[in-house]
Amino acid sequence: MASRKDAVVAEIEKKITKAFEVFDRESNKTVDVREIGCIIRSLGCFPNEAEVQELLDQVNIEVEDPSGFVHLDKFLPVMTKVLLDERFQPIPEDVLLHAFESLKGYLLRQNVILCCFSGEPFTQEEMEDMLNVAVDPETNILHYRDYLPKLVID
Amino acid sequence: MEKVTTNLGLSKSASWGSVAAILIQKWYRFTMARLEMRRRYSLSIFQSIEYADEQDQLILVSSQAKLELWWKTANQNGLVSQIFTSPSAPQVVDEGLCLKEFEKKIDVPDSYYGPRLSFPLTAEDANALLHAFRNEQLLHARYVLQLLSETRRVLKEMPNITHLSTSYSKEITVCGDLHGNLDDLLLIFYKNGLPSEQNRYVFNGDFVDRGKNSMEILIILFAFLLIYPNDLHLNRGNHEDYIMNLRYGFTKEVSKKYKDHWKQILCLLRDVFSWLPLATIIDSKVLILHGGISDTTDLDFLNALERNKVRDRTDVGIILFSLKNSAYIHERKKETQDLHILDILWSDPRSQNGCTPNKCRGGGCYFGPDVTAKLFARYNLKMLIRSHEFKPEGYEISHDGKVITIFSASNYYEEGSNRGAYIKLNPELTPRFVQYQVSKFTRRKNLVGTIESAALKSLREKIYAHRSELTSAFAQYDTNGTGRISVNDWAEAMESVLQLELPWRMLRPQLVQMNPDGEVDFMSCFYDLKMGQPTKEAQPALAETLCRYRKDLEIIFNIIDKDHSGLISFEEFSQTWRLFTSHLGIEVEDDSIDKLVLSIDYNKDGHIDFNEFLEAFHVVHRLEKKANS
Numbered sequence: 001m002a003s004r005k006d007a008v009v010a011e012i013e014k015k016i017t018k019a020f021e022v023f024d025r026e027s028n029k030t031v032d033v034r035e036i037g038c039i040i041r042s043l044g045c046f047p048n049e050a051e052v053q054e055l056l057d058q059v060n061i062e063v064e065d066p067s068g069f070v071h072l073d074k075f076l077p078v079m080t081k082v083l084l085d086e087r088f089q090p091i092p093e094d095v096l097l098h099a100f101e102s103l104k105g106y107l108l109r110q111n112v113i114l115c116c117f118s119g120e121p122f123t124q125e126e127m128e129d130m131l132n133v134a135v136d137p138e139t140n141i142l143h144y145r146d147y148l149p150k151l152v153i154d
Numbered sequence: 155m156e157k158v159t160t161n162l163g164l165s166k167s168a169s170w171g172s173v174a175a176i177l178i179q180k181w182y183r184f185t186m187a188r189l190e191m192r193r194r195y196s197l198s199i200f201q202s203i204e205y206a207d208e209q210d211q212l213i214l215v216s217s218q219a220k221l222e223l224w225w226k227t228a229n230q231n232g233l234v235s236q237i238f239t240s241p242s243a244p245q246v247v248d249e250g251l252c253l254k255e256f257e258k259k260i261d262v263p264d265s266y267y268g269p270r271l272s273f274p275l276t277a278e279d280a281n282a283l284l285h286a287f288r289n290e291q292l293l294h295a296r297y298v299l300q301l302l303s304e305t306r307r308v309l310k311e312m313p314n315i316t317h318l319s320t321s322y323s324k325e326i327t328v329c330g331d332l333h334g335n336l337d338d339l340l341l342i343f344y345k346n347g348l349p350s351e352q353n354r355y356v357f358n359g360d361f362v363d364r365g366k367n368s369m370e371i372l373i374i375l376f377a378f379l380l381i382y383p384n385d386l387h388l389n390r391g392n393h394e395d396y397i398m399n400l401r402y403g404f405t406k407e408v409s410k411k412y413k414d415h416w417k418q419i420l421c422l423l424r425d426v427f428s429w430l431p432l433a434t435i436i437d438s439k440v441l442i443l444h445g446g447i448s449d450t451t452d453l454d455f456l457n458a459l460e461r462n463k464v465r466d467r468t469d470v471g472i473i474l475f476s477l478k479n480s481a482y483i484h485e486r487k488k489e490t491q492d493l494h495i496l497d498i499l500w501s502d503p504r505s506q507n508g509c510t511p512n513k514c515r516g517g518g519c520y521f522g523p524d525v526t527a528k529l530f531a532r533y534n535l536k537m538l539i540r541s542h543e544f545k546p547e548g549y550e551i552s553h554d555g556k557v558i559t560i561f562s563a564s565n566y567y568e569e570g571s572n573r574g575a576y577i578k579l580n581p582e583l584t585p586r587f588v589q590y591q592v593s594k595f596t597r598r599k600n601l602v603g604t605i606e607s608a609a610l611k612s613l614r615e616k617i618y619a620h621r622s623e624l625t626s627a628f629a630q631y632d633t634n635g636t637g638r639i640s641v642n643d644w645a646e647a648m649e650s651v652l653q654l655e656l657p658w659r660m661l662r663p664q665l666v667q668m669n670p671d672g673e674v675d676f677m678s679c680f681y682d683l684k685m686g687q688p689t690k691e692a693q694p695a696l697a698e699t700l701c702r703y704r705k706d707l708e709i710i711f712n713i714i715d716k717d718h719s720g721l722i723s724f725e726e727f728s729q730t731w732r733l734f735t736s737h738l739g740i741e742v743e744d745d746s747i748d749k750l751v752l753s754i755d756y757n758k759d760g761h762i763d764f765n766e767f768l769e770a771f772h773v774v775h776r777l778e779k780k781a782n783s
Contacts, residue, residue: 011642018645018657022194028505041187042660048180096181120179130182151181 009080016079019043020072030069040079045088049120055082097148195657196609200567201544202654203612252303260296260415271297273304275380280348283377287336287370295415298373302422305376308383309429315457316387316434318354320581328356328442328577330541330549330560331391334365334404337592338564338574339374345590346576349378349386356434358541358560359391359444359499363402365563369411372423390430390461391444392499392517392542396420428462432498439536440583446501446540447529448519449509451494459491502543503557523553530556536583548575548589564591568608610664616652617665618683623651628676638673647676721761 019039023031031039036059037052047055059074082088122130253273262270268291269282283293293301320326327346332339347353357375362368378386392398399405399420408423409416433443433456441453500518507522526538538557543550544566550559564574570591578586617624627650631643639647644666645658662668667678 014642014645015659018659019191021655022191022198022657022660037183038187038190041184042191046180046184048176049183090184091177091180096177120176122179122182126182126186129186151185 009084012080012083013076016043016076016083017072020075024072029072031072033068033070036070036075040082040088043079043083044090045082046090047088051088055079093148096151191660192606195660196606197544197546197567197571199609199613199654199656199661200571202656203616252307253300256296256299256303260299262294262296266294268292268294269297270294271301271377273300273380275301275304275377277350277381280374280377280381283374284340284343287367287374288340292411293370293373295412295419298369298412298419299415299422301373301376301380302419302426304380306422306426306429308380309426309431310462312429312431313457314432314459314461315453316431317438318356318387318434318436320437320579320583324352325578325580326354326356326436328358328539328560328579330358330562330574330576331360331544332357332365332371333360333393333563333566334362334368334371334407335563335565335574335592336365336367336370338562338590339371341590341592342562342576345588346578349382351382351385354385354387356387356389356436356442358442358539359389359430360393360541361388361391362404363393363399364566366403366407368404368407376426387434388430389434389442389444390427390432390499394427394430396424396427425462430461432456432461432495436579437581437583438534440539440579441533441535441537442539443498444540445497445499445518445542446503446521447525447538448497448501448521449525449528451497451529453533456494456498459494461495463491500542503540503552503559505552523556526553526556537585539577539585544572545575546572548573549577549587558585568605571605606664610661613654613656613661614665614679614683616654617679620651621680624648624679625677627651632676637677638669638675641668641672641674644674644676721763723761727762 019042020029020031021027023035023039025031033056036056037047037049040047040052040055055078056070058078059070269279269286271279271283271293286293318326327342329342349355355378361371361375365371375386375388379388393402393404396405405420408419412419433441433453435441497518500512501521502512502518503526504520504522506520507524508520509522509525510520512518512520529535530538536556538553539560540557541560541562543559543561545559545561548561548564551557552559558577560575560577561572562574562576564572566572573589573591575587575589578588580586624647627647628639628644631639631647641659641662644662648658649655662674665679667675669675
């Protein structure tokens with residue numbers, strides 16, 4: 001039984017390492033700290049920004065690294081535990097649908113902007129991006145039923 | 155609802171509005187992260203394949219030098235000197251007469267409506283050229299040749315390293331790789347103004363290859379060079395090289411556009427390229443060159459050497475071969491001109507200290523921050539501006555702000571793949587970056603899809619070309635003969651055969667099928683791929699080899715086919731093929747290639763149309779075939 005668990009852990013570690021390497025520009029086992037959120041999410045996890053920060057704090061638990069880079073050796077054990085414990089599972093799509101529905105049948109552009117200022121506000125860039133993709137430029141309306149598949153389908 | 159709130163870490167009394175907001179944000183960021191991941195690995199696929207190709211290229215070139223040796227000793231019928239010298243053109247001795255000679259010898263018909271250049275060139279000529287190229291006209295061969303010979307005359311007067319000063323002009327603009335993208339050059343001129351005494355430019359190499367307007371870019375740059383020789387400066391790039399051009403498309407472009415005079419043009423260009431300066435220094439503080447530096451870079455030595463003597467990869471062929479055999483560090487000698495120039499044109503910066511052979515490229519080295527610091531201290535420099543490497547944002551800063559990479563070819567791999575950029579340097583020598591991209595895109599998701607599918611297509615072709623090797627690698631893991639192996643084993647097999655350092659686990663869903671147990675059906679990666687034409691007579695292994703080495707064979711054929719008729723004799727083909735396979739250590743039955751050739755239509759007079767031949771080994775994607783039928 002021990003070896004089976006080891007095999008699972010080894011597999012997870014490989015997966016994390018490979019995802020890390022995609023963002024490792026100089027192949028020196030470090031990535032820019034701003035990319036950590038991206039890496040975590042691309043491994044199938046679904047954290048909000050506060051949770052990403054919490055993970056980062058764990059990674060930097062001994063020494064605050066001022067360089068703005070995260071080293072794989074520190075990231076790996078933290079992330080492995082996250083995947084083993086299956087934390088940050090995606091909220092099901094029907095809940096997302098319900099979220100959109102509850103705000104209104106459709107969202108006016110202004111509402112989208114307002115909506116995204118609460119919670120963990122979007123940056124200017126994220127806001128513009130979402131508006132460009134999600135909102136119909138002619139009617140200024142976000143038809144969430146059209147937008148939903150774009151968020152959900154890989 | 156409560157469960158959701160707790161999951162999100164909000165208090166129970168949180169309004170559904172803020173819950174909804176967080177949900178949407180979470181999903182959005184999740185999606186964007188996945189997209190970013192796909193975009194990154196698509197670009198890394200392109201880059202890996204490009205570098206692997208370049209590396210193969212160097213193997214080929216080093217083998218070319220060996221081939222030459224082999225043939226000479228084997229006393230073949232004088233084919234060697236014919237094959238391995240460049241296309242010849244009548245030697246022009248007195249360069250002062252060049253312009254008139256071309257005028258006498260080459261007639262420009264009245265029906266030609268393109269620009270008619272008169273030397274010395276003026277700004278009107280430059281405008282006429284820009285106007286013509288915007289309208290996709292060609293410059294007549296006579297003017298091209300005149301322009302090139304004048305350019306050579308002017309370049310010869312220039313030192314290896316040009317020194318500039320910002321004292322009397324506002325800003326100097328530095329541009330990186332253009333690679334035949336005329337739209338980018340026109341966009342730069344539109345945004346930043348045309349070159350002039352008040353608007354100085356440095357173009358940092360790699361003007362040609364890959365894009366389809368390399369010739370036009372050269373014409374424009376050389377024209378401005380002649381008009382403003384103190385205000386437009388060119389540095390040589392690694393693609394300003396005859397052998398690179400054979401492989402990466404410039405030679406083909408010229409031979410297609412100038413059917414009667416391409417040989418002369420290419421010959422003259424070879425000279426012009428070898429006379430391009432190696433570097434530019436601004437205010438004695440900013441060093442600008444194409445690739446990078448090494449721990450033996452010596453600017454005084456570089457300034458003194460005879461730059462025009464180092465031409466084409468053929469000259470450095472033997473040295474490269476010893477590089478590949480990791481005798482690099484011991485073989486390097488300071489006085490070797492070739493190695494110094496190789497370093498300048500091919501090296502890449504890395505964040506680890508030290509100077510190691512650049513095994514990705516097969517030439518030059520990786521240089522660390524300590525190498526940069528040492529050079530800066532020695533020559534009292536402040537900044538190094540280089541190009542040579544693709545950057546998604548058009549530029550990148552490394553070595554703690556000391557090294558800047560500038561890349562000016564937008565959409566380099568694919569529509570929407572990257573931005574281009576240029577640098578504005580003011581008299582304080584603070585750089586300002588201007589980014590651009592030639593076409594507008596609105597939906598990032600569709601864009602990633604396009605880039606991704608192009609990248610995956612290239613990758614699948616590589617997979618197909620290594621089919622036998624992959625199949626046997628997979629079989630080694632499949633001890634029970636079930637046709638299925640674990641994802642881990644599959645990824646290791648792929649990496650060991652293809653050596654592309656890609657995130658295989660992430661790419662798996664696009665490449666191969668997996669059953670519900672989590673095992674990979676490894677043969678499924680070949681399902682949608684097949685050869686262009688049925689080649690019944692060919693052994694599968696032979697066909698695959700031809701497929702893999704198609705590009706290399708194309709170069710060899712082009713070298714042999716000196717008059718570019720598209721035909722080579724059966725005998726020449728046979729000999730070449732045998733040499734090629736024996737040098738690469740490929741086992742092929744003696745008469746199998748003969749049978750193969752016979753099965754493909756060729757002129758009964760004993761000549762092969764090798765383009766037809768190569769087409770037969772072009773990998774076709776089955777889905778593509780369906781769409782076209």
